[in-house]
Amino acid sequence: MLPLVLDQVCFAVGSKTIIDRVSVEIAEGPRTIILGPNGAGKSVLMRLCHGLFAPTSGSIIWKGATNGRRRQAMVFQRPVMLRRSALANIMYGLELAGISPRERVLRARDVLEAVGLENVADRPARVLSGGEQQRLALARAWALGPEVLFLDEPTANLDPGAAREVESLIGQIRASGTKIVMTTHNLGQAKRLGDEILFLSHGRLVERTPVDSFFIKPASAEADAFIRGELPWN
């Protein structure tokens, strides 16, 4: 279903413009990181791509979409777990996707094992630790076999150990052939997990640069200032 093509996308709430004329094509392959300061509109842009918000103007088109099935998933900064077991949380997503009951159990067990949560399969999801919940959220999304996975600051609420586990899991998901699109404000993470950077500032897409050159020499003054500001020795 990729590429995803955004053409002159604007999103406004009342008179406040949050996303301002963004045009970009998100293609198969590279891991895309949406970077930018707080309030730049990263999360909103991602929700527009995922389809949770409708653009005020402009268009968002999945060029390669062959049928109506949404082969995309999203994981949020704060995982929302249903009041049921970890396994049942994954099966819930599969049920909504129209997977047969037999298949659901098999897939859910598989994916739980893949994320290393098979030992808590029958525990209520809401009493798991923050890190486990986020891995479970990733598993729930991964089980759907998405072509594209949107991740909105997936490690922002986690301690460093749990964040590392989530990062390695994202690597696994990517290795299984899923395109990763992720927002972060963590430069180290952007470097580790990204191939290309979409830099957002005040709702505008300021630049799009491969990760390596972005951190050495960003193309825009805004990105340059952001990187300097974020570096600990400044």
Added chain:
Amino acid sequence: MQEIFTAFGEAGRLIAGAEPRLVGIVLLSLRVSLTAVFFASLIGLPLGAAIAIGRFPGRQALIVALNALMGLPPVVVGLLVYLMLSRAGPLGHFGILFTPAAMVVAQTILIVPIIAALSRQVIEDAWQEYREQLRSLGATAFSAARTLLWDTRFSLVIIVLAGFGRAAAEVGAVMIVGGNIEGVTRVMTTAIALETSMGDLPLALGLGIILITLVLILNAGAYWIKEAAQRRYG
């Protein structure tokens, strides 16, 4: 003062001896109010969920109306149901006036607004938390409502019990549509009112003690279930 002690003693003997007249009244009360709660939940819970999740014109007016109807005076409900069910009324041909069925109808009408309004609040709060996640997983409004009803089940139990408490404790509606006929439509509250006015204080007091004890036990049980469940499921 002496009289009160005598009455308490007599009441104790009536309860301990499971006096048939007393038992009959208690059982009828339970039958009527539990049936009413059952039907009111069947109507009120889905209604609450629909209003919580749905967006339609007149929604706010409906919420205000439901909230106001929580304070519906039982005698007025009794009067309206009486008019509907009386021989000349639109539903007169059913011939259920002065039967327990009429009492169930009146109590159901009385507590539907309570269950609908309170569950609407609980489910709407949960919806705030779940909305993006459920929509991301592709839930329709209908399946979201089902999910939320299940996920807020522990809070809903308390609401249903509040409805039961209201039904079991009201006098006005059942007095008018039931007629307080001995052995047929005499329930705890109407019996207490009658026996008090006739001076049979021990029976009135005995019924009062049972009524309060029942409500207390039910609420203690519900509280305990909710606490235990929330500890277990988070």
